[in-house]
Amino acid sequence: MxxxxxxxxxxxxxxxxxxxxxxxxxxxxxxxxxxxxxxxxxxxxxxxxxxxxxxxxxxxxxxxxxxxxxxxxxxxxxxxxxxxxxxxxxxxxxxxxxxxxxxxxxxxxxxxxxxxxxxxxxxxxGHIIEQIAFVQAILDKGYAYVSNGSVYMDVERYAKDYPYGKLSGRNLNDIVTDTRELDGQEEKKHSYDFALWKKAAGLQSSAIRRMASRRYLRAKDSRAGTWSARLWERSTWARSLTSTEVVWILxxxxxxxxxxxxxxxxxxxxxxxxxxxx
Amino acid sequence: MITIAGKKMGKSYNNFITLRQFFAGDHPLLTKAFSPMTIRFFILMAHYRSTVDFSSEALEAAEKGFQRMTEAYARLQKITAAATSTDEVHSLVAELRQHCAEAMDDDLNTPIVISNLFDSTKAINSVADGKATISEADLKELRDVWQLYAIDILGLQLAGNQQSAISNQQSAYNGAIDLLLNIRLDAKRNKDWGTSDRIRNSLTELGFKIKDTKDGFEWSL
Incomplete structure (x- = not known):
């Protein structure tokens, strides 16, 4: 065995x-x-x-x-x-x-x-659509928040309902002391919160701003799909990247x-x- | 985790050596180039949950170990069966599969699998040297276990399936040395000791190690 x-x-x-x-x-x-x-x-x-x-x-x-x-x-x-x-x-x-x-x-x-x-x-x-839906599901459950156009995991809120840190064997206090100071920290409620979806640097168009907003993320999957598909059709990977920086597999x-x-x-x-x- | 001088190897620490640098020997910390199979063997020599400290010396040790595996595998393909097995050979072969399975079942303990395979090289060598015999059934079992654990599960490319990696030049060179040693075998059979000794002594002078075996010869440089 x-x-x-x-x-x-x-x-x-x-x-x-x-x-x-x-x-x-x-x-x-x-x-x-x-x-x-x-x-x-x-x-x-x-x-x-x-x-x-x-x-x-x-x-x-x-x-x-x-x-x-x-x-x-x-x-x-x-x-x-x-x-x-x-x-x-x-x-x-x-x-x-x-x-x-x-x-x-x-x-x-x-x-x-x-x-x-x-x-x-x-x-x-190849899985941008699923990732948008995934981030949306976390937002809908109240375990994430939007700050300055980016979506962050609300670690403290999540830890109230689930044993956060069980796999790594670290509790939230350990994580706080270990967390490095990085740019963009001021957007977060706590230093241990992490980005689920990041607003791209230099976002200009209102459509893209909307994309990163909570309202957009609440949109139906189908709408998210249409938006992503349109991005893929009309632009190079580079341009779509700057409007949909995805943070999920780190x-x-x-x-x-x-x-x-x-x-x-x-x-x-x-x-x-x-x-x-x- | 792999450490280098006690520190985690990683992009963020900027202390990494790429696989291509290993394969080409192209890094100040490397004494020479190391083949992909040496790297694989080096990694499998430690249990996956242990920390491995990288050094060029440790890789050289792994290279020697892998060399021993390939030599034993080549001998295993060459040895021939006898009517019965010598006792030690039989008891070793009878338990080898079970020992390898137990090691893999114990949280993928690859170093123990390797050490079991190494233990069996003693039997392979004694048979190759004519000091012991192996029955047909035991020889088949021994070959099957090596095929399953060394080649299929550990994924080591031993001798035969590594041929494609050897350049044409290398295989032509190997063929030429084999040819010389076959001429020497013929000379010995014809009791032409002059030719036989000349080939042996000249090759030895050039740095070859020649070993006479029951089935012919083996050489290494």
Whole structure:
């Protein structure tokens, strides 16, 4: 019987899939603005071993590993420029060129390490609509607030209803003392609140302002979908990026915990999650 | 987590070495280039929840370990079965699969799987050196366990399936040395000791290590 460490209980436990014979694995993939380093190789190889072993045990494994091609901001989360947009600016490339270039190189490096490709490789930019709906759901439940056009997680409010910090083993007081001072902090109620959706720098058009506003986020999914689709049709990735900076997959340890808590709360339960740390 | 000089390796600390730099040996902290399989083996030599401190020396040790694995795997493909197994060989083969499975079931303990495979190299070597024998059933089991745990589960590309990575030049070179040593084998059979010794001594002088085995020869540089 496979025994595997459960970060939530902090014990090795007998692995029992929710659906007999089937396993779903979600692993946090790279943010594609630079070459993979040794710190990326380790989780990739570790989850490759898990995938290979579960497969050899006869499980049907659906292995999802994303490509973060938008929305990973400098300095962890709340302030600063999108990492890919910044790289593109420095290299005088289209952001999509940066994304494709480093995605190709990542695949090549993983193949060299004999890391098997995942069953599904979603791109963050391909799920903007779902992310808008997701942020909206959190807002509707009262666990987020809008400040200066950006949406932040209301950590204190959330912690009243759910055991925030259970995965990382840190309580809110620990998190407060550990939180770095960053630009844009004044928009937040507390330093430990984190951005769910960030107002882009230099937003001008009223339509885009509306997009970042709570009213917009309350709009029906269908409307959000139309808006996103229109953005994609009419502009390059770069232009759509500056109006829809997305912050949802941030691969630091604290954010892993945050996103997992949020995922459990919203009813989707990833039971194996992995994260590359950058 | 991987540390470098005790500090977490990461983009935000600007102390990372990219995989491409490892593969090319292109970084001041690296004494040489390291193959992707050496990197993979290095990572699997530690349990996934432990902290690994990176150093060029540690990678060189991993490289030697991986080299031993590939050599043992190559011998395993070459050895031939006898009527029965020597006792030690049989008891080792009988338990190997179980030991590897227990290690993987114990929170993916890859270092223990590797050490079990290393233990079995002793048996492979004694059979290759003619000091022990292995039955057909045991040889099949041993090959199956290596295939499952070393190749399918640990994902190590040992010898055969690594051929494509070796350049044409390298394989032509290997072929030329094999040819010389086969000429030497023929010379020995014809009791042409002059030719046989000349080939052996010249290659040894050039730095080759030549080993006579029951089934022919092995060489390394």
């Amino acid at each position: 496979l025994e595997i460490y459960n970060s939530l209980t902090r014990f090795k436990e007998t692995f029992k899939p929710l659906h007999p014979g089937h396993v779903g694995m979600y692993v946090c993939g790279p943010t594609v603005y630079g070459d993979a380093h040794l710190g990326h190789a380790r989780p990739a190889i570790t989850f490759d071993i898990l995938f290979r072993y579960l497969t050899s045990l006869g499980y049907k494994v659906r292995y999802v590993r994303n490509i973060t091609d938008v929305g990973h901001l400098e300095h962890d989360a709340d302030a600063g420029e999108d990492k890919i947009a910044k790289k593109a600016r420095l290299e005088q490339l289209e952001p999509m060129e940066v994304v494709q270039f480093f995605t190709n190189r990542y695949h090549h490096d993983m193949e060299a390490l004999n890391v098997l490709p995942p069953s599904i490789e979603p791109h963050a930019s 691969c630091s340890r604290t954010t892993r915990q945050k996103s997992l808590r949020v995922a459990q709360h919203s009813g989707t339960k990833p039971y194996i999650t992995g994260c590359t740390t950058t």
